[in-house]
Amino acid sequence: MTAFSIYAHASGNGVLLGTSDKGRVYNVTNDGRETLVLQTDANQISTIRSDGKSLIATSSNPGSMFRFGSDQSGEGSYDSAVLDSKGSSTWGRIWWRSSGNVTIQTRSGNTEKPDETWSGWSTAQTDAKGGQIASPKARFIQWRAVLKSAASLSEVSMAFVARNIAPEILSINVLPTNVGLAANPPVQIDPNIEIAGMDPVSFGIANPPVPPRRLFQRGATSLQWAAEDRNGDKLVYDVFYKEIGDAAFKQLRDGITENFLAIDGQTLADGRYIFKIVARDTPSNPLTMALAGEKLTEPVDIDNTAPVITTVGTPQISGDKARVTFDATDAASYLTRAEYSINGGEWKTVYADDGISDGPKERYTIEIPTPTAGEYAVTLRVYDVNANSGNARQIVRKY
Structure with missing residues (x-):
């Protein structure tokens, strides 16, 4: 003010x-x-x-x-501010605290400001203990108090139930392969508050969602999603999947309370999959009134198969150098990088013979120094796009 x-x-x-x-x-x-x-x-x-x-x-x-x-005049009136129930609502009872002669009327509509589309003022209610609101279902409602002579009004209350609106999955994020997710410890809340069914915010306890932590998990395919419920209902989630070409989705998890899931990709065969997240507001509504919303991911590649590496021919020795050749093949995706090691030493990057590792099959030619007679163990390690790796060894013998 x-x-x-x-x-x-x-x-x-x-x-x-x-x-x-x-x-x-x-x-x-x-x-x-x-x-x-x-x-x-x-x-x-x-x-x-x-x-x-x-x-x-x-x-x-x-x-x-x-x-x-x-x-004191003979009569006066007061119009309340317009109440937004956030959705089409069924009105319950209205009651008030007052002294003297006070009556209450209501009207409702679906525009923020009352206009000609609103209902007319209802018949006045005279009992402060309350009665059923007669105004039709709508999103907005307003009440009017009429006070006579020395009457006063201190409080007005009303009950309503907003029409349930289906939750919505706003977005789904598919993390890179091998990135797992694990829940962080939640904010500790006095169990007596939860038993009483009270909102922790009333006690000054902020309880925002705690995002999961990321960690390395071999073969993991992790999903994170954002959801919204316009009624403020508590949500649970079900996760389904199907391989592209399948007719129906299969349930992977149900009743998840977090908005993420780390899937062990090694439980699924190599292929392209679509995942479906379903959000349900059943914890906050009777089963007959609960609603759900869903969203699909883009196709996701599951690849648990390592590249296969084979040697090509025999090593070619010329003076103090030797040349070895390998072929690498990946059946489920494509190759991304390669490296080699001599006699268990440090790994060194090597490019494919065509200049870039980007296909399901590549050839790698490695030239190594051979300053003295003896055996040289050359190991090639190749990775695919999903970080699977395969290796092979070639022995170079110089006499």
């Missing part, structure tokens, strides 16, 4: 404050209690004055004049 104008009561007990927030006038007593006494359609209350009988407030944007005062 930002005060734009002020008027001191002649009695000395507090002031009236005109605000620049929705053109309101508040009565503020010396002990700090606030009471809304005037609400207008203007942007701000510019001045508050007395003419000896009543109070007059002037506003700007637009310019208007409002007369009010301490004398």
